[in-house]
Amino acid sequence: MYTEEFAAVALSRVSGIGPVVYRQLLRHFGSAEGALTAVARELSVVPGVSRELASRIGAAAPKREAEAILEFSVRHGVHILRAGSERYPATLRNFERAPAILYHRGNTDLSRRRTLAVVGTRRVSRTAGQQIERLLDPLAEYDPLIVSGLAYGIDTAAHRRALARGLPTLAVLGSGLQYVYPYANRKLAEDICRQGGGVLTEYPPWVKPEREHFPARNRIVAMMGEMTLVVESDVSGGSIITANMAHELGRKVGACPGRGGDRSTAGCNALIKQGKAFLIDGPEDIVRLLAWKPAAEGRKQLQLFLSLLPEERQVVDLLQEEASGSRIDELSTKLQWPPAKLASRLLSLEMQGIISALPGQRYRLSASGSFPGLP
Structure with missing residues (x-):
């Protein structure tokens, strides 16, 4: 029905x-x-x-x-x-x-498990902006999804830095999709969707941003991240609420320490002192705590695949179907190409190290030319 x-x-x-x-x-x-x-x-x-x-x-x-x-x-x-x-x-x-x-909305791969939630104050300092760059830039090697709440300050800085580094990023809203908030970040939300990320909400499209919606938004951010990283925060506010939620949910929490007596980082210091957050001094701390392995090789392979000529991709697609390799006549029949054209494409792929020649006029993808995970 x-x-x-x-x-x-x-x-x-x-x-x-x-x-x-x-x-x-x-x-x-x-x-x-x-x-x-x-x-x-x-x-x-x-x-x-x-x-x-x-x-x-x-x-x-x-x-x-x-x-x-x-x-x-x-x-x-x-x-x-x-x-x-x-x-x-x-x-x-x-x-x-x-x-x-x-x-x-968007093209976010929400099945990925390598995720980092980034939160903090809305009045971001210059130092915190530099921290975002220092922490996120090296993580491009691990290709995580950067999750935040699209708010002013740290949220905005995290989304923008992810886009600059080619990392997917997800903005979680406390409103429906008709009312992206804050309004000044509507273009940022569109940029996120265009560049492989997305916008997520639990509210129907016509629901306007209300104060009581944001704790629920924060809870989704806390659930989404393998770790919730607090870059800069006073002892109260949404970022501390999100960090406490993540801690209660059994997620890891990280915090960037600050100078004693500095209110802008007092919340981070308090989380570390209370044993709720790990001290994050550099990107290597995040990688170690989450046991991430580099994803760079897979990304290089994907970039190599995308750089191939369309006809070279057709050959690679066929060879991916046969792990033991294919004969030239089999490839020619499937592709319906003249022998000279096929020989030219095979020679180009072999010179790039993508395929290897085998006895009996057979070819297969070389170990460095495999493209795991491609459709």
């Missing part, structure tokens, strides 16, 4: 259904569609579902909201991410209280 996507969004718009109850319904009925179409008597046996809540699940209003959300999503290229689905962010899947539904 309903698509699973429609049913999931409709359930999420029912007052009283939070992340935990949503997951209880999915476990009991096996699907969001099963829960949405169940009668009140069936619903009321689910833990956390009262008779009053069961009656609201069958109401028309949540379905109307779901229709509006799906229409907006199709029109604006928004991805709807459902808890329990393959596209739901990998780093959130183990959290029972992670949002049931997320709305995502």
Whole structure:
């Protein structure tokens, strides 16, 4: 009767259904569609579902909201991410209280597990700006996703530095996608989406930024990061809230130390003193604590693949399908090329070290010419 996507969004718009109850319904009925179409008597046996809540699940209003959300999503290229689905962010899947539904614009690879959340004060000092560069630039070798909240100050600096270094970055909002906040960062949000990153929120598109939404935004940031790094902060504020949330969730927290008596770094010092954060003196501390291995080789291979001529890529694509190699006549038949053209492309690829010649007029990708993970 309903698509699973429609049913999931409709359930999420029912007052009283939070992340935990949503997951209880999915476990009991096996699907969001099963829960949405169940009668009140069936619903009321689910833990956390009262008779009053069961009656609201069958109401028309949540379905109307779901229709509006799906229409907006199709029109604006928004991805709807459902808890329990393959596209739901990998780093959130183990959290029972992670949002049931997320709305995502952009091309972020949300399945990657190498992530770093970066937070801090809105009144960023020159020193903190330099810290961002000093810490993030060397991490390009490890290709992490940089997560932050698009706020002024440290958030903005982290997003911008990630873009400058070719790192994917994700901006988490405390509003719907119609109301990117702060307004001055709307262009930054568009740049993030264009350059392989994205914007993420748990709020429907028409929800405006409100003070009470930002703790929920901070919680998503804390959940998304393998580590939450506090670059500069006083003893109170959103960044300290995010760091405490990450600590409570069992995530690692890092903090850049500052001079004693300096309010701009007092929060960082306090987190370290309380044993809630590791002291981060350089990028090597982040790499060591998260046990990251360099991703540079894979990135070099991808860059090499993208630099090939289109016809050379066709040959590489075919050789990737046959680990033991292919004969020249087999390649010629598949490609439908004349022998002289194929011989020219094979010679070019061999000179680049991408393929190796084998006895019997066979060729295969060389060890340095493999391209793992390419579609």
